[in-house]
Amino acid sequence: MGGSEGTFCLVLHSHLPWLARHGAWPVGEDWLYQAWAHSYLPVVDVLHRLAEQGRRDLLTLGVTPVLAAQLDHPYCLRAMHSWLADWQLRAHTTHRRLPEVAAREHRAAAGALRTFEETWRHGASPVFRSLADDGVVELLGGPATHPFGPLLPGRVRRFLLDGGLRDTARRLGRRPEGIWAPECGYAPGMEHDYAAAGVRRFLVDGPAMRGDTGAAHPVDGTDVVAFGRDLDVTYRVWSPRAGYPGGADYRDFHAFDHASGFKPYRVTGRRIAEKAPYDPERAAAAVARDAADFVGVVVERLRDLRRRRGRPGLVVAAYDTELFGHWWHEGPAWLEQVLTLLPAAGVHVTTLRGAVEAGHVEEPVVLPASSWGSGKDWRVWDGAAVADVVAGNDDVARRLLAAVDGVDRPAGRDRVLDTLAVQAALALSSDWAFMVTKDSAAHYARRRAAAHRDRVRELTDLLPAGRHAEAARRAAEFAAQDDLFGHLDARALTRARDRELVAAR
The missing domain is CATH 3.20.110.10 (Glycoside hydrolase 38, N terminal domain)
Incomplete structure (x- = not known):
């Protein structure tokens, strides 16, 4: 070959x-x-x-x-x-029709x-x-929860990138x-x-x-x-x-048999309502x-x-x-x-x-701000339709950094701060803004973004108020539902801050 x-x-x-x-x-x-x-x-x-x-x-x-x-x-x-198994069962129940x-x-x-x-x-x-x-x-x-990196504070962006790469290394044996x-x-x-x-x-x-x-x-x-x-x-x-x-001969993604959920039709034509059988x-x-x-x-x-x-x-x-x-x-x-x-x-x-x-690397380039979304700029994730989501994300990132910066450097891991980091990461997923901008299940996206954002706000309100036991209880409830990235260690944000301070001196 x-x-x-x-x-x-x-x-x-x-x-x-x-x-x-x-x-x-x-x-x-x-x-x-x-x-x-x-x-x-x-x-x-x-x-x-x-x-x-x-x-x-x-x-x-x-x-x-x-x-x-x-x-x-x-x-x-x-x-x-x-x-x-349910897919197979639905096939059985559809046999007569x-x-x-x-x-x-x-x-x-x-x-x-x-x-x-x-x-x-x-x-x-x-x-x-x-x-x-x-x-x-x-x-x-890639980064842990697929955030739109250009809109994040650098410390949060680097934290989520490192967390994602560490996660992949744990699963696959290599970074x-x-x-x-x-x-x-x-x-x-x-x-x-x-x-x-x-x-x-x-x-x-x-x-x-x-x-x-x-x-x-x-x-x-x-x-x-x-x-x-x-x-x-x-x-x-x-x-x-x-x-x-x-193409006209491919199975139509949008045309359902609603009783079974199956897709028995071909595309047939872009403006044809009566679809032909697949x-x-x-x-x-x-x-x-x-x-x-x-x-x-x-x-x-x-x-x-x-x-x-x-x-x-x-x-x-x-x-x-x-x-x-x-x-x-x-x-x-x-x-x-x-x-x-x-x-x-x-x-x-x-x-x-x-x-x-194979040698397909040539001279250096300077790249502009960009994405693969509409307009090839950031409008999908930073446009007028999602201004409230962007503002919410800014608040999430600010609260996360303030929380980890506001505690004495712990000797061990702090489960509340770790859970806060996971909830912040989930809130910052790029999917929510995309789904809203494209009006694709926008109601679900707004609900998900708000749910994780509210959890971040709840924990970051409890901690400075000294209500640590309540924060720990609520964090445990959140972690029970969203039990991913157990290795995500909020102390990394503190270490990153310290390195930046040393570099700035």
Whole structure:
């Protein structure tokens, strides 16, 4: 398998906010189990099949710490097993009304149950760790709860980044050298945080590179390398107007049989209300057609880069993992065909680490403030629609720092402060502002942001009032519901403050 045309990197970003014990449907735990069943299981199956053929360095896989915490959590593992069994049961009860749909869903549910019980029953970390240890994927880390970093005080941003990297190291046995910064959010200077944390590579969106995504670049003044998404290639899939998932023959994500929850229709047409029945054979033909088209687009892009630059180029396409299977039912099959066809077309398929090793790093760049959201700026997370969320986040960060700075340096861990740090981290998740701005379950997002923000306020009001016993009791109640990141140690914020004070002298 040669790479005469150039190099291609596929990057998948796996992320959901903390959903465990915070509602089930229509937004809540069901979101987690749907993504797990329809994206994480089949995408990993694709990786295992290709690995069995001897393939290595297939793609770069980001798994955020907050998602990993759920995929490893005993509560979520038990609930996921029950959810899969319920999926199979729903297929049984739908048989008389929709026999073909029921048979198809029964086979899918039975396969998912078998895969879960054989491969995932002890959590996701053994699954991802084996893929990384065998060289099948490069794993990325990130900040603990996916906060939008550019809007955070530096000390809080660095605390959550280090906490997330430590969490990944505990689960996977190694500290990641690459990250997917939440929302590809970047502000000038963040590269120094990355360098200090041992991060050597990260992603930005293509416009942050001013469209020059044909190579990776060190960010000015550091050895930290930035990769830019090639939007011309990426949008062949991602574009809401012309992306492959909107093709007429694919299963329609939005059209339900409400009695069963199944999706028995194909897209048919963008403005067609009466949807045609889903036809797996038509969908399979569309997968083959669109996979071949995508490979052709990548090859032409690489040839254009070689013509313009006089040397082999790099294409980075990056997507949310949940697109493949959850949102786009046929996505995993498309993914498998693309990863099979690209090497046969003369494209070197590798990871971000592999791209560095292959020499696709060129001159340093100075990056502007940016994100991968609308406008490629910060408006999704800092716009008028979420001004109250932003103000609340500012208050959360201020209260967290004031609380840890306001106590004598403890000899041991302080469970109240540690719980405060976890609740602050959950409140600062970028998902809440995104969901509000995009009007996607905005009511749930506002409720979640407010709940964690109120817990931060309650604890930070109790502590300075000397009501330590009440604070400890309430912290224990919060920790019982949100029992993730037990290693997150609030003393790290105090140590960071002390280092900054010494450096300033």
